[in-house]
Amino acid sequence: MEDTTASTYGDRMAEVYDEIHAGLHAPEVVGPIIDVLAELAGDGRALELGIGTGRIALPLAARGVEVHGVDASGAMVAKLRGKPGGDAIPVTMGDFAQVPVEGRYSLIYIPFNTLFALPDQEAQITCFRNVAAHLDEGGAFLVEAFVPDMTRFDRGQRISAGIVETDRLSINLDSHDAAAQTVASSHLYITSEGVRMYPVRTRYAWPSELDLMARLAGLRLRSRWSDWRRNPFTAASTAHVSIYERA
Ligand SMILES: C[S@@+](CC[C@H](N)C(=O)[O-])C[C@H]1O[C@@H](n2cnc3c(N)ncnc32)[C@H](O)[C@@H]1O
Numbered sequence: 001m002e003d004t005t006a007s008t009y010g011d012r013m014a015e016v017y018d019e020i021h022a023g024l025h026a027p028e029v030v031g032p033i034i035d036v037l038a039e040l041a042g043d044g045r046a047l048e049l050g051i052g053t054g055r056i057a058l059p060l061a062a063r064g065v066e067v068h069g070v071d072a073s074g075a076m077v078a079k080l081r082g083k084p085g086g087d088a089i090p091v092t093m094g095d096f097a098q099v100p101v102e103g104r105y106s107l108i109y110i111p112f113n114t115l116f117a118l119p120d121q122e123a124q125i126t127c128f129r130n131v132a133a134h135l136d137e138g139g140a141f142l143v144e145a146f147v148p149d150m151t152r153f154d155r156g157q158r159i160s161a162g163i164v165e166t167d168r169l170s171i172n173l174d175s176h177d178a179a180a181q182t183v184a185s186s187h188l189y190i191t192s193e194g195v196r197m198y199p200v201r202t203r204y205a206w207p208s209e210l211d212l213m214a215r216l217a218g219l220r221l222r223s224r225w226s227d228w229r230r231n232p233f234t235a236a237s238t239a240h241v242s243i244y245e246r247a
Pocket of ligand 1: 006007009010011048049050051052053054055056070071072073076094095096097111112114117118
């Protein structure tokens with residue numbers, strides 16, 4: 001998947017993103033996220049890296065927080081603009097690794113594994129460094145990501161069923177490169193109208209590697225939970241919500 005760029009995922013996904021992830025828009029999912037983010041933003045501004053269709057930014061803005069965003073995909077941002085309140089959120093188009101915005105924020109956040117959309121370790125370190133340069137004194141950088149699980153793969157591959165209905169199927173194909181810590185995936189969505197392909201390229205990192213990237217950027221871990229309800233992070237956690245601050 002050498003031909004993928006920062007906008008490939010969003011441009012392909014925009015039409016179906018909210019439908020496929022309908023469960024993630026549910027108030028019981030979004031509510032605890034907004035509680036955490038609003039508390040961290042306080043009276044300051046918040047910046048979402050990979051703002052997408054506004055799943056989180058819109059309810060956060062509705063809570064009274066000034067929210068800005070960065071995204072590479074015009075198609076995803078067009079979906080955000082089409083929603084009530086979507087026009088009022090300033091979005092900078094570009095690669096979020098560069099954090100291409102003016103000024104500082106009390107909160108910069110990157111939910112839903114989106115940090116792993118950056119293609120390699122170097123780009124992820126660059127992102128941490130640029131985030132640090134845009135944080136207020138006392139500001140927070142929040143990362144939500146999965147904990148890598150090598151048992152998902154059998155000899156570097158995984159094929160799994162998603163939707164299995166009479167007239168609708170989805171199949172996920174993953175190819176794992178353990179040396180580069182990358183997974184090249186294609187989600188196939190099959191209906192009587194044909195097959196659509198949604199490519200996703202992920203460069204994963206363990207929480208400990210993210211902590212090291214933070215140190216390189218002059219940040220340190222303030223808290224880590226296993227979810228947005230602030231449950232403790234343990235060896236059994238499959239995901240984490242990590243908050244970094246200036247060291
Ligand atoms: C999984 S979606 C998450 C959207 C939103 N944050 C949410 O939680 O629903 C990832 C978003 O990041 C954007 N994205 C991926 N890589 C990017 C990059 N390098 N620079 C800017 N945006 C990027 C995609 O276009 C997409 O909108």
